[in-house]
Amino acid sequence: MSGELPRVAVLGAGKVGSALANLLTGAGYRVMVAASGAPEDFALVARVMMPDAVPAWAADAAEASDVVVLAIPLHRLPTVDPAVLDGKIVVDAMNYWQPVNGTLEEFEDGESGSSEIVQRALPGATVVKTFGHLTYHELEGDRRPPGAPGRRAVAVVGPSDAAEVVAVMVDRIGFDPVLRSRLELGRALQPGGPAFGTPMNRAELEAVLDRWEDESAPYAHRGEGPEPTEAGVAPSAPVGT
Numbered sequence: 182m183s184g185e186l187p188r189v190a191v192l193g194a195g196k197v198g199s200a201l202a203n204l205l206t207g208a209g210y211r212v213m214v215a216a217s218g219a220p221e222d223f224a225l226v227a228r229v230m231m232p233d234a235v236p237a238w239a240a241d242a243a244e245a246s247d248v249v250v251l252a253i254p255l256h257r258l259p260t261v262d263p264a265v266l267d268g269k270i271v272v273d274a275m276n277y278w279q280p281v282n283g284t285l286e287e288f289e290d291g292e293s294g295s296s297e298i299v300q301r302a303l304p305g306a307t308v309v310k311t312f313g314h315l316t317y318h319e320l321e322g323d324r325r326p327p328g329a330p331g332r333r334a335v336a337v338v339g340p341s342d343a344a345e346v347v348a349v350m351v352d353r354i355g356f357d358p359v360l361r362s363r364l365e366l367g368r369a370l371q372p373g374g375p376a377f378g379t380p381m382n383r384a385e386l387e388a389v390l391d392r393w394e395d396e397s398a399p400y401a402h403r404g405e406g407p408e409p410t411e412a413g414v415a416p417s418a419p420v421g422t
């Protein structure tokens with residue numbers, strides 16, 4: 182990866198996957214994108230929605246990439262072969278949202294954050310949680326150039342080396358990355374968490390995560406955030422309002 186941007190695979194060619202594929206190619210990344218089946222099945226959609234991303238089989242996209250973005254429904258995670266993610270930085274953009282995912286017992290008990298469970302399912306990968314606390318509309322519409330007033334912050338939670346690679350992606354597509362190294366803190370980003378669905382600038386998001394981190398472990402689901410919507414994230418006011 183040294184000296185050039187990492188190669189990215191986006192697994193999921195739906196609302197979030199196509200938004201991220203488009204933003205990442207626009208930011209200079211080489212992106213392969215995959216749905217659950219053959220690339221020719223969504224090639225037309227890809228050409229229209231994310232013209233600079235290359236459609237591929239999921240395993241081929243993952244194998245050819247340094248960073249793999251999971252933008253699939255969480256209940257579909259068992260359909261991804263963990264072996265193809267060994268050694269990869271995996272960006273977890275997924276939320277557990279019962280009306281869409283059905284009841285998934287291990288995500289119901291509140292003992293672990295959803296990204297901690299994803300990490301356990303992908304033992305050879307390094308999971309970084311980000312993007313899931315914004316809607317795909319916000320990913321496309323709230324981005325700003327570096328230094329722009331009201332630039333929205335996006336949390337990037339995971340082991341430092343991997344999180345720093347992902348933070349560059351976040352910055353290049355138009356958000357201020359706020360890094361935290363403990364994956365448990367991803368609970369603050371998921372539905373019901375204080376960073377979920379609420380537009381914040383860097384200082385505001387840092388304060389929220391600091392407060393969350395300062396509170397006593399183990400991190401519990403505290404239900405401080407807005408209620409999730411069907412899209413997985415609550416609607417929110419535009420930056421600056």
Ligand SMILES: NC(=O)c1ccc[n+]([C@@H]2O[C@H](COP(=O)([O-])OP(=O)(O)OC[C@H]3O[C@@H](n4cnc5c(N)ncnc54)[C@H](OP(=O)(O)O)[C@@H]3O)[C@@H](O)[C@H]2O)c1
Nearest residue numbers: 193194195196197216217252253254257275276316317413
């Ligand atoms: N929608 C939002 O605003 C939003 C915001 C934040 C986070 N999220 C999270 O982002 C994830 C995706 O949400 P979405 O709204 O984009 O869903 P979506 O529009 O329903 O798209 C899901 C995509 O995942 C693909 N897929 C399923 N299994 C796959 C596999 N094994 N390999 C590769 N691709 C696979 C599907 O392909 P096929 O059609 O071929 O099955 C489809 O392209 C969810 O976990 C959601 O909670 C969503």
